[in-house]
Amino acid sequence: MKKSFFDVLTVIMVLVAINSCTKEFTDGLETDPPLKNGAITVPPTECGQNQAFDLYAGQHIKAGYVYVSNDEDNLYVTYSTSMGWELTEAHLFVGDIYDLPRNKPGIPVPGHFPYSVEDLPDGTSEYTFTIPLSELPDSGCLAVVPHGVVEIEGYEETAWLLDITFKEVFKIKRWGGYAEYCPVDCEDECELEINGWVHGTKLRNATDEEGNNYGFVLGMYNNIVPEEGEFLVSKLFGNDPYAGETTGKMEVHVTSDKLLVTFEDESLMSGDVFDIEFTTILFYAGSFSDLKENYYSETQDLLYMDFPYRYDFTSPRPSSFSFEVPLDGLPLNPDGTITIIGKAFYCVEVNETDD
Helix, strand or coil: CCCCHHHHHHHHHHHHHHHHCCCCCCCCHHHCCCEECCEECCCCCCEEEEEEEEEEECCCEEEEEEEEEECCCEEEEEEEECCCCEEEEEEEEEECHHHCCECCCCCECHHHCCEEECCCCCCCCEEEEEEEHHHCCCCCCEEEEEEEEEEECCEEEEEECCCEEHHHHHCCCCCCEEEEECCCCHHHCCCEEEEEEECCEEHHHCECCCCCECCCCCCEEEEECCCCCCEEEEEEECCCCCCCCEEEEEEEEECCCEEEEEEECCCCCECCCEEEEEEEEEEEEECHHHHHHHHECCCCCECHHHCCEEEECCCCCCCEEEEEEECCCCCCCCCCCEEEEEEEEEEEEECCCCC
């Protein structure tokens, strides 16, 4: 049955409302990137973790994700729509952003992008371009510019990434954008990746000011008073096969206007036998109520991969990393404290010995 204009308009208004009233990655399980042990699982590749970027339809409606990854030979770019959106066309450019096909006014021309597919079957929600790395510039990080045509209930929109906008790069008024991806050196791949929590009180024991439990989620937290001079130092513990091992530490120092955060390898395993380097650092600072509202799933899982501070490393991977968190705007607990949660993924490499 053909949809009326008002039916389509209703669908679009609902989608806009959902996207404007929720933080990214928190609008339900259906729209969260598929996670397995903290790593995005689409598509399978040999080197490192996939990187996920939000795909927007009509500037303001989140319509899915674009996943980018590589193995030793190829780059993989996967469009994955959600919320009922279907993919009908996909056009892709990868390379130096200033080589992007554009017309004389400087507006990108998707029809001239080197990788393209049109007239996709009805119901298509996922499509992957496989690009030989030999076809791409060997100059470090690449501009990944996916363009799509998406459709829902007979309503059609163009779709772009907005991590870096065309407006800020090309000084044009046309909406749209792209993301940067740095191919992983497969020869520098982890022998073993583990993850661990910053030690503290178990989240399953946390309660709000009325004594209500916050949910039976995995993870640990610490509270800190946001006053200059306050600080927190806590151990970072690994999981299997090194469960309970001290793999590092997290330090948080409070200044007049920010938190100074450092994750550092301080492992009993480091030295002659093991090298431990960070692959992903995840950090949350705020209140318990904000945490539950925006970072708990419908099944009471903690969406730690969506934490507001996330740092992914490929090569070189640091054994120490510092960053700043502005105090202004951070939600506080009723007692005036800030709840801190830290988690990290590590690359553990076993060194050769003479034994």
